[in-house]
Amino acid sequence: MDLPRGFSRRGLLRAGLGAGGAAWAAQWLPASPASAASGPPLPLERAGWAAAAAAGRGAAAQAAFPEWSRFARVADGTFDEDADPTRDMRPVIENLKRQNVSVIELDTILSHWLTDAEFTQHMAKIKSFAALAHSAGLRVVVYYPSLEVISLGGEKGPSFYKNGDGKSWVQRSLDGKPNVFYGSLVVWVDPGDESCWLSPNSPWRDFYLRRVKELAGTGVDALWPDVPIYFDGALTWCDASTWAATAFKADTGLDLPPADDFTDRRFRRYVEWRHHNLNQWQLDIAAAGRSVNPDLLTFVETVSMDYQYATRIGLDGAYLRTAGGGVSHVWEVDILGLRDGMRHATASDWTCLISMYKYARAASGTKPAWAFSYGWKADDASLVMAELLAAGCNPYEVKSPFKDISTDTAMRTRMYGFVAAHQQRLYDTVSAATVGVYHSSASRDFVSPTAGTGMFVNAKAPSGVADWWSGGSTEESCARQPWLGEFRGTVKALVYAHIPFNTVTSPGLSLIHCCAASSPPAARW
Numbered sequence: 001m002d003l004p005r006g007f008s009r010r011g012l013l014r015a016g017l018g019a020g021g022a023a024w025a026a027q028w029l030p031a032s033p034a035s036a037a038s039g040p041p042l043p044l045e046r047a048g049w050a051a052a053a054a055a056g057r058g059a060a061a062q063a064a065f066p067e068w069s070r071f072a073r074v075a076d077g078t079f080d081e082d083a084d085p086t087r088d089m090r091p092v093i094e095n096l097k098r099q100n101v102s103v104i105e106l107d108t109i110l111s112h113w114l115t116d117a118e119f120t121q122h123m124a125k126i127k128s129f130a131a132l133a134h135s136a137g138l139r140v141v142v143y144y145p146s147l148e149v150i151s152l153g154g155e156k157g158p159s160f161y162k163n164g165d166g167k168s169w170v171q172r173s174l175d176g177k178p179n180v181f182y183g184s185l186v187v188w189v190d191p192g193d194e195s196c197w198l199s200p201n202s203p204w205r206d207f208y209l210r211r212v213k214e215l216a217g218t219g220v221d222a223l224w225p226d227v228p229i230y231f232d233g234a235l236t237w238c239d240a241s242t243w244a245a246t247a248f249k250a251d252t253g254l255d256l257p258p259a260d261d262f263t264d265r266r267f268r269r270y271v272e273w274r275h276h277n278l279n280q281w282q283l284d285i286a287a288a289g290r291s292v293n294p295d296l297l298t299f300v301e302t303v304s305m306d307y308q309y310a311t312r313i314g315l316d317g318a319y320l321r322t323a324g325g326g327v328s329h330v331w332e333v334d335i336l337g338l339r340d341g342m343r344h345a346t347a348s349d350w351t352c353l354i355s356m357y358k359y360a361r362a363a364s365g366t367k368p369a370w371a372f373s374y375g376w377k378a379d380d381a382s383l384v385m386a387e388l389l390a391a392g393c394n395p396y397e398v399k400s401p402f403k404d405i406s407t408d409t410a411m412r413t414r415m416y417g418f419v420a421a422h423q424q425r426l427y428d429t430v431s432a433a434t435v436g437v438y439h440s441s442a443s444r445d446f447v448s449p450t451a452g453t454g455m456f457v458n459a460k461a462p463s464g465v466a467d468w469w470s471g472g473s474t475e476e477s478c479a480r481q482p483w484l485g486e487f488r489g490t491v492k493a494l495v496y497a498h499i500p501f502n503t504v505t506s507p508g509l510s511l512i513h514c515c516a517a518s519s520p521p522a523a524r525w
Helices: 009-014 019-028 057-064 085-098 116-135 204-216 242-252 265-292 309-313 347-363 378-391 409-421 423-427 441-446 482-496
Strands: 074-077 103-106 139-145 148-151 180-182 194-197 222-226 297-302 327-331 369-375 394-399 436-439 502-505
Touching: 074 085, 074 394, 085 116, 103 116, 116 139, 116 204, 139 204, 139 297, 204 222, 204 265, 222 265, 242 265, 265 297, 265 327, 265 441, 309 441, 327 347, 347 369, 347 378, 347 482, 347 502, 369 378, 378 394, 378 409, 394 409, 409 423, 436 482, 441 482
Parallel strands: 074 103, 103 139, 139 222, 222 297, 297 327, 327 369, 369 394, 436 502
Antiparallel strands: 148 194, 180 194
16 A cells, blocks of 8 residues: 655654554555445455364364363472472462463473483483373473573583584584584573583484483373574574585575575575574474374464564474464563563554564464463553453463463463463454454565664663663664564554554465455565
């Protein structure tokens, strides 16, 4: 659609929409169903991307994902290696049950470099925990990073990279550097520890899948593979290891590009190939688990949302939208400040958060969309969860920046009690929207590539606030990014005009049969 002079969708992110702006947004959106000359539009819930897909796919998804997963209220639990089931594990389970939690995400030591003997010994502990949780009526999903191994004390002591197979299996940048670092770069790697990132095309693949099968035999209900990404915190544009080079050549007939250059068609093919390669990795994890336990579900922790980060790290969650095999997502939807939550958010930042949760719901298709509900205090945490629930996602409530405690247990108990009381209204209903906003993965990747992720609008840290999402860099703002700014501006216009809409993700979308839709120009249908 053509915009009137003086207006752009990115401009809407910089300024609020008053009454006049909301009227303008309504004026420039597609005609209402009653006024459409071609007759009433096909409801979006009948289309391939919506919450109850046509041709019985909604029913098929419900069969693949049982009620406990569709109505999940998730929280973290753990235990020490010397934990006694009665003395230590049972109180954790009973406490979470009192908070109206229905699914426990069990995060123990599986991030660490473990020998086969240590891993097998730990499986016995997980089996005991799962049995206790089941006896209390709760389900268990086990967190297991899929491409990162942390070696405690590995900077100066033994490590997986230096003393194990890490040096052979590691991801590498286009100029050959190994994707390994030591402490303090990210909050989950302590000073002195080593973080080694593995190539999914290396023998690590068989090593990890073998352990997934062993984990699947413990009686747990689901797997939670984390970080199936080409980590870009230390290096960019991995993986150029010999393993990846061989796979890229086999899949495309091309050699790896020598450098990151979006004018180079070979590099553009490499960007797209990384999405497909990581998607296959996720499918293989789910299949390995189900080869042992056919009822096992897989929820992949996915940190890339509707913004540019998916291009950088290769993980495009929307590729899993139509996948079978009991695999869906846990969306890590980030907030503005690691130690402030959304307390300093502008209205435009809140609409960015809405956009992320709407994207998460769309990219999971007919399947459950579990999502992080971060907070710093009870008030900002409850507002974040309200946006999550309105989008149709299942909450995983945690206090930023970690995931082992609640922001506020009274708030969690109250909010989770509300979800339990209204779960069918929240998760068994379908969208009544007749407007769709098309999110094109290709446009995100290749239209006006820019620096920065575009997670939020407000890139300037408030006075006295540390650990701000952007690091103070103005180039991080989505208002500075041409395609993403247009997409987010469209979302903001619709939100301010109170017009219901669904996000429409592009991977796997073969036919669009909808009369009313709005799309950013860079990704026009």
